[in-house]
Amino acid sequence: MVKYKFPDDFIWGVATSAYQIEGAYNKDGKGENIWDRFTSIPGNIYKNHNGNVACDHYHLYQSDINILKELGIKNYRFSISWARIFPDGYGKVNQKGIEYYRRLINALLDKGIQPAITLYHWDLPQELQDIGGWTNKKVVDYFVEYAELMFKEFGDLVPIWITHNEPWVVSILGHAWGVHAPGIKDYKIALKVAHNILLSHGKVVKLYRSMSLKGKIGITLNLSSIHSATDSEKDLLAAKIYDGFMNRWFLDAILKGSYPEDMKKLYNELNILPQFSDDDMKIINERIDFLGINYYTRSVVKYDENAYPLKVSMLDLDNPKTDMGWEIYPKGLYELLINLHKNYDGIDILITENGAAFNDIVNYKGKVVDDYRIDYLYRHLLEAYRAICDGVNLKGYYLWSFLDNFEWAEGYSKRFGIVFVDYNTQKRIIKDSAYWYSDVIKNNGITE
């Protein structure tokens, strides 16, 4: 008996990204991207791992799609590697790159699986980084050129398009904290990058609308429910600032057409506020069909005099955590969904990522009994169900991730997949969580 039944047209899917699974980093005309470069620099990545081979999905995509079919998964979110299409980032087109993605999309459609494409999942062509990357307005236009070609090639086949994956991570981890490619540590640059990424998003949405395509387009943001460590005035203010820093800066720009006043004032005082015009904000505010959200955990923050630049630091609570050290806090997903519904006019929402890394092992029977992951997924889906019951227009859920894959700075040390990947043999082992998720999809809900 299905105890928690989701709406009839609810989208159940899984998600991946190009650099994390494809491999073939220098095959068939692909150009270098910033993660090829960043991972080639010793010390940047756990044990100097890289995505040169990854899950070799570039060559194994058909057998991987067969697994999706076997599990009854009917929606698959993946990203296109910009440098496979434009090796230099613009201009010369690599036909073999286009042919690969056409084969991939047709193979999915042949199995009744609907593709959802992310145009940018962090892998900027290195040639564009060499001219300043996202700090350079030319890159905004090159992104539009890349998107236009993808819409022309695949716009009639692909029903869901996501312009960018997590502009906050691209700008902050890549340009303020320096722990992601391209490894820059400058908040002022980071916020300029965030602004140009949002500009490129708005321009591409406008382009999509002009091409009278039949699908839906949106953007994916990593959002977190922010909690104050105490009820002190300083900690409450710290929570408001961190909510502005991670969530409202992007949500307000995209959905309200203006950056939040409190954060503009703070960034101006810190001399890190980017330059922008009213016209820019109109472009960024182009109407989207859905908001994609990646939710993994909440953030508990406190005032910290020594924490540059926001005077906010995160608490490391002694609560159950995933292998990433992220607290398991399902209620945060409900809180986030309700807040988004209330504060952003009930916009349609897709959960474009939710999942957990655990230290999976293959047991003596050759199985992966990942009950921890099933528990994480169950609890979060229950909160998603509660949010739908309370009126949130939640339209779908893409589990992160389909396959174990290259987990950025953590390399292959963290496994998020519902399918285990033995990187020595490229053998796939379907984990118990995959069979559990297959039942959720078959029942369109949770049974216990």
Ligand SMILES: OC[C@@H]1[C@@H](O)[C@H](O)[C@@H](O)c2nc(CNc3ccccc3)cn21
């Ligand atoms: O870390 C798991 C996944 C990652 O593999 C995806 O490529 C990426 O889209 C993704 N985003 C988050 C959430 N945001 C985040 C926060 C701090 C550091 C890194 C990512 C988790 N994940």
